[in-house]
Amino acid sequence: MKKILTLALLALGLTLTGCGSSNNDTDDSTKEATGPKTTFKGEYTVDADYVKDNLDDIILIDARGDDAAKKGTVKEAVPMAWQYLADVESGASGDENWGLVLEPKKLAERLGEKGIDKNKEVVLFASAQEGWGDDGRIAWELLAAGYKDVKMVDGGFSALKDAGVKTNKGGTELKPVDVEIDSLNQDHMIKTDELKADYDDYKIVDVRADEEYDGEVLYGEAKGGHLPGAIQVRYTDMFNKNGTLKSNEKLTKLFEDAGLSKDDKIVTYCTAGIRSAYTQLVMDMCGFKNVKNYDGSFYRWAKVEAVEK
Numbered sequence: 001m002k003k004i005l006t007l008a009l010l011a012l013g014l015t016l017t018g019c020g021s022s023n024n025d026t027d028d029s030t031k032e033a034t035g036p037k038t039t040f041k042g043e044y045t046v047d048a049d050y051v052k053d054n055l056d057d058i059i060l061i062d063a064r065g066d067d068a069a070k071k072g073t074v075k076e077a078v079p080m081a082w083q084y085l086a087d088v089e090s091g092a093s094g095d096e097n098w099g100l101v102l103e104p105k106k107l108a109e110r111l112g113e114k115g116i117d118k119n120k121e122v123v124l125f126a127s128a129q130e131g132w133g134d135d136g137r138i139a140w141e142l143l144a145a146g147y148k149d150v151k152m153v154d155g156g157f158s159a160l161k162d163a164g165v166k167t168n169k170g171g172t173e174l175k176p177v178d179v180e181i182d183s184l185n186q187d188h189m190i191k192t193d194e195l196k197a198d199y200d201d202y203k204i205v206d207v208r209a210d211e212e213y214d215g216e217v218l219y220g221e222a223k224g225g226h227l228p229g230a231i232q233v234r235y236t237d238m239f240n241k242n243g244t245l246k247s248n249e250k251l252t253k254l255f256e257d258a259g260l261s262k263d264d265k266i267v268t269y270c271t272a273g274i275r276s277a278y279t280q281l282v283m284d285m286c287g288f289k290n291v292k293n294y295d296g297s298f299y300r301w302a303k304v305e306a307v308e309k
Helices: 002-018 048-054 066-071 104-113 134-144 156-162 192-197 210-214 248-257 275-285 297-304
Strands: 058-062 121-125 150-153 203-206 266-269 291-294
Touching (some): 121 134, 134 275, 266 297, 275 291
Parallel strands (some): 121 150
């Protein structure tokens, strides 16, 4: 557990430098209500007012983790970092299983310990474009584990504070529950061997910042660069300046302008499969249904395969 906390601190420290900047200045949040649709809609998102109105009926997870929650979080939120549900306790980044979703039995134990009931609606929040999409990574895992009602807060923690949701330091703890996970749904997951074998069948999307894509080594990667032929679509370009997602129409155009079609088979990746998990969910909500998140991501690929700069 000490190693999990250490890695969580590392991830938090990387946040301010790891997200990069966007070259797309269009901001849906400044549009008038009488203009085109500007609010993002999707089955995996809710707005802050929804959370405020339904706090007694949902499980709320602060995906930024314990350290961020100690500085301030929603009173009813359960702090949980993505590392808690991933294999980060043995080996190092880039090793074969490092950072991948835990196997079903262990995953069920961890979720049960935190009181994350499969029969309840689970809503997650993080730091929007200022973070790494931690809420998306956990949501992606929960959906793969068979949770049926999973949402992310559009706009993250800032939106919740702006909506007047009560905050405290530390969040809350839920009573443990029994969780059963027989297997993980692999529809939106891909591992290195499968990606390598069928590489030409996919369009590969790199959602990292410019400096990462162009070859800088920022987080201990084996080498810098990007996967061969990868299309760059920055994670941060999906957001308005206020941290909410751009409209479905704007995001669909962003993906299509990058050369992606809703009929394509697509793989998203980042450094450790966090930002890319969030992107997979957003693309799904925009109608790109054949998208897999590569949770081994650049850490693993750079260690065992060739890259481009």
